[in-house]
Amino acid sequence: MAEGVNVTGSLRNRLAVSLIGGAAVLTILLFIVVRAYAAQIAQQGQDSILAASVSSILDAAILREGTVEVDFPYASFSMLSTDADDRVFYAIYQDDKLLSGYEGLPHTPEGAMARTVHQTASYDGVAIRSATDVRTLVGADTRTIISVTVAQTQDALQVTLADISRNVALYGTGFFLLSVLLSFWATATTINPLKRLTSSVTKRGPKDLSPVASPVPVEMASLVASLNRLMGRLDTSLHQSEDFIAEAAHRVRTPLATVRSHAEATLQRVDRDENRQAMRAMIRAIDESSRAAGQLLDHAMTTFRADHLERTSIDLVELLNELVLRLSPVAEMKDINLTIIADEPVIVEGDSILLQNGIRNLIDNALKYSPAESDITIRVAASPRPSIQIRDQGPGFPSEGIEDLLTRFSRGDNVKGIIGSGLGLTIAQDVAIAHGGEISLENQPGGGACVTFSL
Amino acid sequence: MRYILALILCFLPSFSIAQEWEDKQLFQGENARKTLRVLSSTDTAFFAPIVEQFLARNPDWSIEYLVTSTAQIDQLLREDPDRFDIVISSAMDLQLKLVNDGFARALPGIAHPSWAQWRGRLFAFTTExxxxxxxxxxxxxxxxxxxxxxxxxxxxxxxxxxxxxxxxxxxxxxxxxxxxxxxxxxxxxxxxxxxxxxxxxxxxxxxxxxxxxxxxxxxxxxxxxxxxxxxxxxxxxxxxxxxxxxxxxxxxMMMRTGFVSKHTQHPDAAEAFIQNMIDIQTSGAGAGSSRLPPLYQTSETASPSVIVLEPALMTYLDKxxxxxxxxxxxxxxxx
Missing domain, CATH: 3.40.190.10 (Periplasmic binding protein-like II)
Structure with missing residues (x-):
């Protein structure tokens, strides 16, 4: 279908690859963004629990008789329980002096802090997240600042993040696969008008060079317009060739006929033997030229039409009757009896001009090679295939190289002295093949050739 | 003679510190070559069946079983974490704090319900x-x-x-x-x-x-x-x-817990010891041989009256x- 076409790349592949590539990039972006966002949310969750723990400890801090007491509730640490059993560290400072808890925690000394400070740090070799807040206790004559830090390892957070990452990766993959399916669907939908155009052009009849009328997408409009113009030009040029062939046939044959009739008339008038001889040779040459011109035009016509037959219903018997009628003057000159044997009309689908050309050339051959006062029998049969059999009583085909006769410009080696171009059988065979048939040549047992033209 | 007496008097205090165990017993395996040191608050008589079963399965080990109070255990381990391989105590809060403070070794090979363990390091094995x-x-x-x-x-x-x-x-x-x-x-x-x-x-x-x-x-x-x-x-x-x-x-209800010291020289044997201890205390068959009550398991969770292994246990340990x-x-x- 695409032989001889210079193909690089595929629109469909290019479209699919860009759609899938786009989906892949979007999926990766989605994964990164969602994971970062989830990490932020999870961290916020841990931070708020740490802050709540800090504030519950700070709330319990009181000054009693000048001593700081921090009777914080069980829930202060209970709320820090996680599935991964994260380690908990805390420190309670009074004016930068460690009252209780762990030393060395990220501790923010005094300073006007409006809200809880969160920090990520390393403690005892592990990463921790801490929350620190301060509160000023006012006693009878003292003022003291209590600072509380609660810190926690991030094992549960990591587990949560790993879960989220896995889920996001799963969803991302799902969406990606869905996008791939959608990409294929979108590609197919986009490519469809092109396919439709291709099939509508491919399915056209040989003579159909009319413009494409079915609607096409706007992107294909100019292509189709160009195609339509090209077909228009092709149509015009085809018609011109056909006209030219018909014209040329006419122009060549008519003057030759005129020259021949003049030559014949002259032959009647000359008396000298050598002149008559020359005239006869001239007439023979004219006949040869006329015949050759005719056959060349027939051959050209056959070649031209064979690619796109104009099939109509034809009655072979009627066609033969017409041909015989037209050829009877020639037959009568040689006293040859042309007989058609047919019981009933044989209707075939075919190109009438081509069939006429082909069969005329066969009968022409038979007339040419038949001796005077002989019979040519034309038998038309409808079954097993529509066929025409022409028998003459001439010399028949040379026994050797019978098949070669069907090639162009080849003639039998037993026909010296008879005018011929070697195109007759070729034309007939081209016509038969164009109609899906064949020609077979054989010699009759009692002498004479038998040609069968079957469709 | 006076000198000797003075010498004895001199050494007595340190001697007595070294001897301050409530009980100290060495269980010998058949071909004992190496020793696991178990620091425990559980009376030897109660814990002996667990040790003996371990030795029966691991005859090339011997167990030095050292009994002292729960407060003393906490202090000893914090001072000298290298000296002991396994720590058994009934004070859940002290044990949890030791683990929280990084004195325990993770035992990923031991599967235990989440309510009966903490951080994969501290394992409960009785309910009392x-x-x-x-x-x-x-x-x-x-x-x-x-x-x-x-x-x-x-x-x-x-x-x-x-x-x-x-x-x-x-x-x-x-x-x-x-x-x-x-x-x-x-x-x-x-x-x-x-x-x-x-x-x-x-x-x-x-x-x-x-x-x-x-x-x-x-x-x-x-x-x-x-x-x-x-x-x-x-x-x-x-x-x-x-x-x-x-x-x-x-x-x-309290759960007796044990963990392997982070600085143990014999991590594999210590883990095997903990695993063996849990096996005895959780399998119905082995429970008969133990003098300690088994880990009380009714369902997926611990009984509601059991003290929960959670960081909140550290609350009352705050100074x-x-x-x-x-x-x-x-x-x-x-x-």
Whole structure:
């Protein structure tokens, strides 16, 4: 279908690859963004629990008789329980002096802090997240600042993040696969008008060079317009060739006929033997030229039409009757009896001009090679295939190289002295093949050739 | 001679520090070449079957079993974490804090329900209730109190009978006693009323459950509060002079826990020891051979009265919280 076409790349592949590539990039972006966002949310969750723990400890801090007491509730640490059993560290400072808890925690000394400070740090070799807040206790004559830090390892957070990452990766993959399916669907939908155009052009009849009328997408409009113009030009040029062939046939044959009739008339008038001889040779040459011109035009016509037959219903018997009628003057000159044997009309689908050309050339051959006062029998049969059999009583085909006769410009080696171009059988065979048939040549047992033209 | 005596006197204090174990015993495997040092608060008699089963399966090991108080365990390990391979204690709070502070080694090979372990390092292997132990003779003919409230009423009705004959843990000395007391205080205000009554009746303070049970059996004490039920039950097998009461208002249950020291020289053997201990205490078949109560497993979760292994256990270990609690307790008990 695409032989001889210079193909690089595929629109469909290019479209699919860009759609899938786009989906892949979007999926990766989605994964990164969602994971970062989830990490932020999870961290916020841990931070708020740490802050709540800090504030519950700070709330319990009181000054009693000048001593700081921090009777914080069980829930202060209970709320820090996680599935991964994260380690908990805390420190309670009074004016930068460690009252209780762990030393060395990220501790923010005094300073006007409006809200809880969160920090990520390393403690005892592990990463921790801490929350620190301060509160000023006012006693009878003292003022003291209590600072509380609660810190926690991030094992549960990591587990949560790993879960989220896995889920996001799963969803991302799902969406990606869905996008791939959608990409294929979108590609197919986009490519469809092109396919439709291709099939509508491919399915056209040989003579159909009319413009494409079915609607096409706007992107294909100019292509189709160009195609339509090209077909228009092709149509015009085809018609011109056909006209030219018909014209040329006419122009060549008519003057030759005129020259021949003049030559014949002259032959009647000359008396000298050598002149008559020359005239006869001239007439023979004219006949040869006329015949050759005719056959060349027939051959050209056959070649031209064979690619796109104009099939109509034809009655072979009627066609033969017409041909015989037209050829009877020639037959009568040689006293040859042309007989058609047919019981009933044989209707075939075919190109009438081509069939006429082909069969005329066969009968022409038979007339040419038949001796005077002989019979040519034309038998038309409808079954097993529509066929025409022409028998003459001439010399028949040379026994050797019978098949070669069907090639162009080849003639039998037993026909010296008879005018011929070697195109007759070729034309007939081209016509038969164009109609899906064949020609077979054989010699009759009692002498004479038998040609069968079957469709 | 004077010099020798002086030398002995010189060494005596350090000698006595080295000898301060409540008990110290070496269990030898058949082909023992290496030794695991187990630091424990559990009496040797209770723990021996677990050790012996381990040695039967691992004959090339021997176990040095060192018993001391829960508070002492905490102190010893913090001072010298390299000296011990395995730490067993009934004070869940101290144990959890040791793990939290990074003294335990992760044992990823051990599968244990999440409620019975913490961080894959601390593993619970018994469930033991805090009980009230009473002298049968003293309550002859009287209704036996089933709750703390009923105990308060009984004490109030006959203060003269009970004066000086009530015992409970000295929470300043005993880690387990402190754990029981703080958990009781969390659960109900009744604890403080009971403590006040016991204080007003000149309660005697003990370091250990064993001695309280001895004194109740002998009649020196009539009532002992927050006695370790497992010890009492074992003693009751051949001594019926006392009765064990599981307070029905709110039972307090403790889980004995163990972990492998982070600095152990024998991580594989230590892990195998913990695994073996858990196997004995959780499989119904092995439970018969153990003198410790099994890990109480009814469902996916621990029984609601069991103290939860969670960071909140560190709350009462806080210096300020402990100071406040002990002060309040002393106000109630020592009047």
């Amino acid at each position: 209730p805090a009980t009230i132990v009473i002298n049968k003779a003293a309550f002859n003919g009287k209704p036996i109190p089933q709750t703390r409230q009923e105990l308060i009423l009984a004490l109030r009705q006959e203060p003269d009978l009970f004066r000086g004959r009530i015992g409970t843990y000295d929470v300043r000395q005993s880690g387990l006693g402190y754990l029981f007391a703080t958990q009781d205080a969390r659960a109900s205000e009744t604890f403080w009323r009971l403590t006040e009554i016991m204080g007003s009746l000149d309660a005697r303070l003990y370091c250990c459950s064993g001695e309280m049970i001895d004194d109740v059996a002998s009649g020196k004490l009539l009532v002992a509060y927050n006695v370790l039920g497992s010890y009492a039950a074992t003693r009751q097998l051949n001594d019926d002079r006392f009765e064990i009461i599981l307070p029905s208002d709110f039972p307090t 300020l919280k402990r100071r406040t609690f002990v002060k309040e307790w002393m106000n109630a008990v020592i009047q």
